[in-house]
Amino acid sequence: xxxGRATLTRGDSLRLKSEFAHVxxxxxxxxxxxxxxxxxxxxxxRLRFGIICGKKYSRKAVARNRARRLLxxxxxxxxxxxxxxxxxxxxxxxxxxxxxxxxxxxxxKLLRRADILLNEE
Numbered sequence: 554x555x556x557g558r559a560t561l562t563r564g565d566s567l568r569l570k571s572e573f574a575h576v577x578x579x580x581x582x583x584x585x586x587x588x589x590x591x592x593x594x595x596x597x598x599r600l601r602f603g604i605i606c607g608k609k610y611s612r613k614a615v616a617r618n619r620a621r622r623l624l625x626x627x628x629x630x631x632x633x634x635x636x637x638x639x640x641x642x643x644x645x646x647x648x649x650x651x652x653x654x655x656x657x658x659x660x661x662k663l664l665r666r667a668d669i670l671l672n673e674e
Contacts (some may be wrong), residue, residue: 561629567603567639576603576641587651588624589643590663600637602628606644615628620644627657636669 567573580593593599606620624642648656664670 554585559633560630560646561625561632564599565601565632567601567641572639573603573635573641576639579638580641581667583666584662585645585659586649587645587656588663589645590660590667591643592667592669595637596597597637598646600632600635600640601628602642603640604644610642610644611649616649617644619649623648623651623653624660626653630657631664632658633649634671635642635664636671637667638669640669 567576576591576593577672580591583590583592604622604624606617608617611617621638621644624644628642629641642660
């Protein structure tokens with residue numbers, strides 16, 4: 554069990570368009586209630602993630618930012634339980650009315666289906 558604070562650093566995120574494209578093209582997609590999860594093996598051996606939430610999700614920046622915050626916080630809380638892979642999280646419309654606990658449960662379900670959790674009890 555880890556007793557430190559689970560934090561996200563700049564190095565934990567996918568930043569380049571080419572990194573997102575590689576995960577989306579070579580990864581496996583899992584569809585959930587609030588998000589799509591696309592996972593691909595990590596060539597660099599590090600757990601990294603990215604979030605896609607564009608204007609197709611909502612034209613209002615407030616709604617897009619809330620969706621990003623919910624996905625980012627859920628990932629941060631579950632990060633210590635994951636094997637090194639690259640993940641892309643894509644927000645779905647149902648995320649607009651969700652709360653953090655629901656998003657986290659949905660993400661956990663997708664991560665189990667993707668089989669990227671460590672030491673599943």
